[in-house]
Amino acid sequence: MNDLPNQLPSFLRDLPPVVLWSLAGIFGLLLVATTIVWLIGRAKPGLDLGEVRQRVRSWWVMAGVFAFAMAVDRRISLVFFAFVSFLALKEYLSLIPTRRADRRVLFWAYLAVPIQYWWIHVEWYFMFIIFVPVYVFLFIPLRMVLIGETSGFLRAVGTLHWGMMATVFSVGHVAYLLILEPSAVVAGTGRADVGGAALVLYLVVLTQLNDVSQFIFGKSFGRHKVVPKVSPGKTYEGLLGGVAATTTLAVVLAPWLTPFSWHHALLAGLIIGFGGFIGDVVISALKRDLAIKDSGSLLPGHGGILDRIDSLTYTAPLFFHFTSYLYY
């Protein structure tokens, strides 16, 4: 009776305990955040916390869906990430100017999402890594040429491919982490049997906490702007404070969730810290170009899905290739 795992539903029993504990940790963090917001609200009744409350509430929903997707089984996790890609691509295509003539081309672009995730499901790494940069890249201009509309061609083909790379190719790397086999990950190190799900948690949790800590450091100490024209709220203090916090956490979490040695964990933390910042400001530049504040309204308090996964478009491929180069 003292054996906790045997009391869990069967699908949870198959997960490495460390993944379960990490998921529990996410909800613990949210509980802390909710309590802090509640205490501030009580201490300063005049303060308008509407947006912060919305933001925390959306975090609960996101964490719930993410935890469910990660816990049930790998296929559900892949469907979840495919759906994230689909929503991000849909949001992107709804924001940018598109040509009436390209409706059918956009249909093919959407079709690339399930195909890309199918390569991940069948663990065909080579196809996964070239499908969007090679085949989609070559096919979309062909499809546009067959329609025959040349006015605005370069802009249409360029914007569409950039969106495919950011929302389908980059985000797909999170999903491919799931495929990394425990044996392969562990081979060089002899460390505990962790596997891909733990790497996904490590990447996603660090990327999201990096956003939060850069925001908090920036709010508290921010003075010197990094890219004032693109994102006036971003400061060196926020960036460096956030990177420091993220890197520390990366080193602390690494023994449980990754096969990394401490200096590799340090590097991974720096990659996620700086990569997350760049992803954030790149999407900011896109929104500024389109003269919009949020990319959508799917996540109350956060904006759209692109606002939430902007950092991930950089951290996911960078972290994936770092990890697979060293340990795969």
Place this chain on the structure above:
Amino acid sequence: MAETPATGGAPRTHDFGLAVPLPADAPRPGALGRGLKHLFFAVVVRPLVAVVLGLNVRHRERLPTAGPAILVANHNSHLDTMVLMALLRPGLLARVRPVAAADYFLRGRAVAWFALNVLGVLPVMRGGRKIDPSYDALAHSRQALDRGEVLVLFPEGSRGEAERRQAFKSGIAHLAADRPEVPVVPIFLHGLGKALPKGSLLPVPFFCDVFVGEPVRGGEERWADDRAALVSELETRIEALAAEGSFAAWECRHASDKVEMKESWR
């Protein structure tokens, strides 16, 4: 309720050479149709609207929660009707009646059956008055409002070019004047003309916007002796709703596209 103005004497059927002649009284779906309507919305429309489209609704609280009421929106796509019907609270679905062109939906038997019995449309013959002076295009709408139903009406008269609004026709002003207490809710729709434009059968996913405006009533003093004022007020409100958003329109620079687009690449 105000009296029904006698335009053409007692109600009677009109044939107009349609597959299904227009009945004397406003048609109502039977129990089977109502069941199919709920099924169709639960299985097809609501999942399609939630997953393939995704709606960004502003001012949802301005939507009517009970009939009678008239929803008035700009029209670019067959999806417009579906989205507006799916937007109201599910309990109201059976009472929502899209006003639809008889000359389009009642041409063929199969489509006519689906439109009349499942969607529960109120067919209106466009230009019917010219063919038969005794035809009163608004008679069925007045009957439906008197039964407490919610009308969905597109005063442009037809689906226009995607994301281009055409001038509103005056029928809505007459209807509002005949039923002065019924709220007329202006709604701005965006993106549906991109997802499924006129003439296309392939829906392509896009996030769409639905902005709901403050209702007006036909009985208000300001258009007591000028019905056109109500029409232009509705147009103004929908324009104002459109201005709340920031949209990337179709890029439209092809010589054959005669419509002018707003500068979309700022």
